[in-house]
Amino acid sequence: MTQETKASLDFNTTTFTNERRSAEDFAPIANEIRRDIVRMLVRAGSGHSGGPLGSADIFAVLYFGGYMRYDPARMDDTTHDRFVLSAGHMAPVMYAALANAGCYPKQEQETLRKYNTRLQGHPGRDMHLPGVETSSGSLGQGISIAVGMAMSDKLVDRNDRRVFSLTGDGELQEGSVWEAAMAASHFGLDNFCWLIDNNDCQIDGRVPDVMNVYPIDAKCESFGFDTIVVDGHDYADLMRGFDRFLENQRNKTGKPTAIIARTYMGHGVSFMNDKFEWHGKPPSKDQAIAALEEMSTMP
Amino acid sequence: MDLLGSKPTRFGFGDGLVDLGERHSNIVVLGGDITGSVMTSLFKEKFPDRFFSIGIAEQNATTIAAGLALSGKIPFFASYGAFCALRNADQLRISVAYNEANVKIGGGHAGISVGPDGATHQVLEEVAFLRTLPHMTMIVPADYYEARKATVAMGEMIGPAYIRFGRSPVPMFTTEESPFELGKANVLMDGTDVALIANGALVWESILAAKELAKKGISARVVNVHTVKPFDFATVTQAARECGCIVTAEEHQVHAGLGGAVAECTAKNAPVPIEFVGVKDSFGGSGDPEELMVKFGLTWREIYASALVAMERRDKGSSGVRAIRDVATYQD
Numbered sequence: 281m282t283q284e285t286k287a288s289l290d291f292n293t294t295t296f297t298n299e300r301r302s303a304e305d306f307a308p309i310a311n312e313i314r315r316d317i318v319r320m321l322v323r324a325g326s327g328h329s330g331g332p333l334g335s336a337d338i339f340a341v342l343y344f345g346g347y348m349r350y351d352p353a354r355m356d357d358t359t360h361d362r363f364v365l366s367a368g369h370m371a372p373v374m375y376a377a378l379a380n381a382g383c384y385p386k387q388e389q390e391t392l393r394k395y396n397t398r399l400q401g402h403p404g405r406d407m408h409l410p411g412v413e414t415s416s417g418s419l420g421q422g423i424s425i426a427v428g429m430a431m432s433d434k435l436v437d438r439n440d441r442r443v444f445s446l447t448g449d450g451e452l453q454e455g456s457v458w459e460a461a462m463a464a465s466h467f468g469l470d471n472f473c474w475l476i477d478n479n480d481c482q483i484d485g486r487v488p489d490v491m492n493v494y495p496i497d498a499k500c501e502s503f504g505f506d507t508i509v510v511d512g513h514d515y516a517d518l519m520r521g522f523d524r525f526l527e528n529q530r531n532k533t534g535k536p537t538a539i540i541a542r543t544y545m546g547h548g549v550s551f552m553n554d555k556f557e558w559h560g561k562p563p564s565k566d567q568a569i570a571a572l573e574e575m576s577t578m579p
Numbered sequence: 580m581d582l583l584g585s586k587p588t589r590f591g592f593g594d595g596l597v598d599l600g601e602r603h604s605n606i607v608v609l610g611g612d613i614t615g616s617v618m619t620s621l622f623k624e625k626f627p628d629r630f631f632s633i634g635i636a637e638q639n640a641t642t643i644a645a646g647l648a649l650s651g652k653i654p655f656f657a658s659y660g661a662f663c664a665l666r667n668a669d670q671l672r673i674s675v676a677y678n679e680a681n682v683k684i685g686g687g688h689a690g691i692s693v694g695p696d697g698a699t700h701q702v703l704e705e706v707a708f709l710r711t712l713p714h715m716t717m718i719v720p721a722d723y724y725e726a727r728k729a730t731v732a733m734g735e736m737i738g739p740a741y742i743r744f745g746r747s748p749v750p751m752f753t754t755e756e757s758p759f760e761l762g763k764a765n766v767l768m769d770g771t772d773v774a775l776i777a778n779g780a781l782v783w784e785s786i787l788a789a790k791e792l793a794k795k796g797i798s799a800r801v802v803n804v805h806t807v808k809p810f811d812f813a814t815v816t817q818a819a820r821e822c823g824c825i826v827t828a829e830e831h832q833v834h835a836g837l838g839g840a841v842a843e844c845t846a847k848n849a850p851v852p853i854e855f856v857g858v859k860d861s862f863g864g865s866g867d868p869e870e871l872m873v874k875f876g877l878t879w880r881e882i883y884a885s886a887l888v889a890m891e892r893r894d895k896g897s898s899g900v901r902a903i904r905d906v907a908t909y910q911d
């Protein structure tokens with residue numbers, strides 16, 4: 281891709297494959313996801329910038345590193361590994377990942393949040409966007425759905441499907457998250473991987489100021505998860521986390537895996553970086569141009 | 580009834596809370612990580628010692644509020660209505676209503692006019708739930724001043740209460756001086772041919788519909804039932820008797836909300852044909868607020884058309900109804 285295409289507000293048609301990669305190969309994918317997030321949000325005129333941009337690196341590794349096995353042309357089959365976005369407001373990053381994987385046309389990203397779109401403000405299963413496994417947006421519910429899916433796979437169908445679910449860190453304040461966690465380890469769901477986007481930000485401020493949830497790692501550990509803390513912007517470190525999950529499943533440890541990814545809200549766009557004020561708003565046109573300009577110099 | 584500007588009802592809630600805070604030292608407010616959007620941030624700035632951030636934990640906040648209430652405080656907890664009316668439904672039922680705890684809930688971003696956030700955030704069912712809870716007071720104000728007065732009134736009454744308010748600006752047509760009494764519906768326009776009974780954002784649409792009907796020589800009565808519980812049986816029964824047919828209008832599922840309350844009341848006291856304007860048994864979706872109000876049939880046009888149907892049913896019996904409404908998805 282040329283620098284010009286990268287800086288453009290328009291969507292392109294580039295897609296990426298899902299395969300085992302070396303750490304250096306993820307940057308162009310993550311950056312294209314970030315650019316699409318900006319392109320989508322500026323058109324929508326509302327929506328969440330901070331969480332989606334900050335977690336783009338996690339999504340690059342999850343969807344394009346061979347950890348989650350799926351066929352972009354057949355997201356409705358009953359054999360692919362599943363991902364549940366528990367933090368439903370972060371939909372733009374999931375939509376961008378699915379588009380860049382070729383699950384649906386990239387151009388359709390321009391419909392985000394518009395009437396009758398498949399890209400609802402929060403994921404809507406009723407709209408049948410390939411790869412959206414469940415509606416979400418009421419925080420703290422997606423992770424329980426994921427646990428139910430993992431139970432279906434491991435305890436009933438006894439197959440080797442994997443289930444991933446991402447929650448925010450503010451989301452951890454919902455008590456139901458911990459009910460889900462308790463059940464995941466109670467049922468020995470080593471096919472379940474919990475991703476926590478630990479950016480320390482939520483709507484009203486820093487997480488410990490709104491309601492302290494730390495220490496997150498010790499909590500996950502004590503709820504029976506094999507817990508690993510990684511730098512959510514370091515691909516090698518993220519891969520270490522996902523590899524650990526695969527190993528747990530392969531070795532049938534009977535323990536679910538928690539990957540706590542330390543991230544910065546809005547990462548990739550310098551004026552948003554680590555600012556909770558960017559949780560729930562889109563860039564203006566000028567800000568979007570500046571963001572894309574800045575990101576065009578990245579791989 | 581004239582247009583006096585426009586403002587979101589949530590601003591009325593935020594300002595009303597500050598009014599209350601100034602008058603009563605035992606008013607406390609609980610935050611659920613969206614204090615800016617539901618305007619409790621105004622109270623927080625003025626009375627930081629009486630504001631407590633509970634985080635994203637609506638069930639906990641509701642039950643903590645019950646504990647504060649049982650200790651003589653008057654706690655307000657506000658979030659999006661989707662999460663502080665239904666996520667915490669059991670807590671509201673047992674810890675709040677059954678306890679008769681003096682807990683006040685502010686449910687923001689109600690209805691489909693939330694817009695682009697989509698169905699998960701567009702609560703359309705909570706009026707139905709809350710009005711079935713014993714001891715509960717349920718208020719759906721129509722504009723800024725009504726929301727502000729309702730907030731003060733619910734803070735100064737004793738017992739559990741819930742107020743529903745919206746995100747987008749809505750027309751203002753009441754003033755500081757307009758009468759407001761909890762449980763007492765306001766007749767905004769007098770009329771004898773058909774009663775348009777509404778609350779929330781649909782009150783203004785009913786006024787517009789009444790003005791259009793007047794052009795056809797039809798005299799419509801507009802009744803604002805801002806308090807859905809306790810319900811003003813007298814005013815609604817009188818409207819049914821004097822007009823002989825009714826249209827209800829609300830930004831809520833057509834089932835079991837204001838329309839349901841009106842139907843229960845009139846079935847017993849004065850059975851008359853009723854047409855129901857509301858969301859017809861479907862979830863919402865993303866879009867511009869105004870666009871959605873049109874797509875989901877929540878404007879004066881549907882109220883106007885329904886008034887004609889209601890009158891025809893009254894005059895010719897229900898078998899004579901002409902199919903002049905576009906409510907194909909709703910079976911009634």
Ligand SMILES: Cc1ncc(C[n+]2csc(CCOP(=O)(O)OP(=O)(O)O)c2C)c(N)n1
Pocket residue numbers: 330331332367369370417418419420447448449450451452477479481482483545559611612613635637662666
């Ligand atoms: C049950 C529920 N309560 C409240 C909200 C409103 N809300 C949406 S996102 C959010 C903050 C989430 O914080 P976090 O999980 O840290 O995500 P981030 O800010 O990092 O994107 C809140 C309170 C919601 N969607 N669901």
